[in-house]
Amino acid sequence: xxxxxxxxxxxxxxxxxxxxxxxxxxxxxxxxxxxxxxxxxxxxxxxxxxxxxxxxxxxxxxxxxxxxxxxxxxxxxxxxxxxxxxxxxxxxxxxxxxxxxxxxxxxxxxxxxxxxxxxxxxxxxxxxxxxxxxxxxxxxxxxxxxxxxxxxxxxxxxxxxxxxxxxxxxxxxxxxxxxxxxxxxxxxxxxxxxxxxxx
Amino acid sequence: xxxxxxxxxxxxxxxxxxxxxxxxxxxxxxxxxxxxxxxxxxxxxxxxxxxxxxxxxxxxxxxxxxxxxxxxxxxxxxxxxxxxxxxxxxxxxxxxxxxxxxxxxxxxxxxxxxxxxxxxxxxxxxxxxxxxxxxxxxxxxxxxxxxxxxxxxxxxxxxxxxxxxxxxxxxxxxxxxxxxxxxxxxxxxxxxxxxxxxx
Numbered sequence: 426x427x428x429x430x431x432x433x434x435x436x437x438x439x440x441x442x443x444x445x446x447x448x449x450x451x452x453x454x455x456x457x458x459x460x461x462x463x464x465x466x467x468x469x470x471x472x473x474x475x476x477x478x479x480x481x482x483x484x485x486x487x488x489x490x491x492x493x494x495x496x497x498x499x500x501x502x503x504x505x506x507x508x509x510x511x512x513x514x515x516x517x518x519x520x521x522x523x524x525x526x527x528x529x530x531x532x533x534x535x536x537x538x539x540x541x542x543x544x545x546x547x548x549x550x551x552x553x554x555x556x557x558x559x560x561x562x563x564x565x566x567x568x569x570x571x572x573x574x575x576x577x578x579x580x581x582x583x584x585x586x587x588x589x590x591x592x593x594x595x596x597x598x599x600x601x602x603x604x605x606x607x608x609x610x611x612x613x614x615x616x617x618x619x620x621x622x623x624x
Numbered sequence: 625x626x627x628x629x630x631x632x633x634x635x636x637x638x639x640x641x642x643x644x645x646x647x648x649x650x651x652x653x654x655x656x657x658x659x660x661x662x663x664x665x666x667x668x669x670x671x672x673x674x675x676x677x678x679x680x681x682x683x684x685x686x687x688x689x690x691x692x693x694x695x696x697x698x699x700x701x702x703x704x705x706x707x708x709x710x711x712x713x714x715x716x717x718x719x720x721x722x723x724x725x726x727x728x729x730x731x732x733x734x735x736x737x738x739x740x741x742x743x744x745x746x747x748x749x750x751x752x753x754x755x756x757x758x759x760x761x762x763x764x765x766x767x768x769x770x771x772x773x774x775x776x777x778x779x780x781x782x783x784x785x786x787x788x789x790x791x792x793x794x795x796x797x798x799x800x801x802x803x804x805x806x807x808x809x810x811x812x813x814x815x816x817x818x819x820x821x822x823x
């Protein structure tokens with residue numbers, strides 16, 4: 426029984442067998458009730474959280490609380506890699522538009538191509554909704570630049586402004602590690618996307 | 625719901641909120657079935673594993689499989705800090721006696737005193753069973769030496785040999801990190817305990 430718990434924990438990313446054993450022994454010393462709370466929290470999270478069918482943010486409902494909030498600016502969409510970036514940007518309280526979560530970033534090295542992301546869904550979304558601006562908020566890395574450029578190409582025929590958050594975020598850094606002020610500022614001072622950047 | 629999973633995971637030792645979020649997002653991408661297996665494995669482990677009432681090793685029954693194995697040498701007890709050490713010694717296949725799991729080590733810095741460990745239970749056990757040898761297999765650290773010495777004092781009036789595993793294990797290293805050959809050899813070449821060691 427210990428063996429099974431260790432097996433399962435060591436399948437998590439970044440958790441080896443030794444860490445899994447250490448965690449299991451820790452849990453064995455905890456109250457039965459609190460281990461139940463942990464186990465059930467994980468199961469419940471997986472069973473009840475779904476993805477918003479509009480923006481692919483996580484959601485308790487079919488459409489997430491951001492997409493169904495009519496007080497937000499519904500003419501602007503911020504494109505992010507994953508939901509951690511939505512959380513980070515929401516925390517700055519500087520942005521009141523909508524999001525589109527790609528679910529990753531184009532990275533041939535990791536075998537992630539455009540088809541693995543929600544880029545097509547973004548294009549469809551732009552056909553249906555009245556959007557005046559798309560903000561790219563991807564990491565300032567080669568993969569981020571590549572993804573920006575790929576999406577930029579797909580959006581060229583739409584009548585909208587394409588911007589990218591200001592690179593106050595250090596080049597090469599992941600978005601989620603930026604402090605709130607820097608990240609908030611970089612989204613306020615967003616600038617027109619120049620594809621020259623990645624040439 | 626994500627929040628609760630992150631809260632619960634970040635209560636585990638060595639797991640901060642950022643890691644907890646990363647693990648939660650990983651689980652969200654997994655199959656529902658495999659998250660259920662993980663959650664239930666943790667709950668089941670905690671609910672069904674108990675401690676052997678003889679040696680305090682983990683056990684599915686009241687008395688563990690080692691203590692109830694009459695093919696083992698029942699006249700020798702190896703004293704270890706925790707069940708990871710039992711696992712490590714069992715893996716060497718060099719030891720066929722019984723164990724006594726202290727459940728920790730005397731460490732005033734961490735607020736762990738002799739009363740927090742199963743030392744008294746060991747003394748009681750020696751009164752009831754025919755034991756000819758007690759082997760100390762604690763880490764070669766100041767806390768390990770202190771614990772050895774404390775137990776040695778408690779056992780002085782018993783008619784038995786007290787030995788300690790050979791210090792093939794580097795001084796200052798935790799027992800569980802030793803390779804199997806070194807650890808196996810160190811338990812084979814155990815030597816009489818000289819309390820001079822810690823003077």
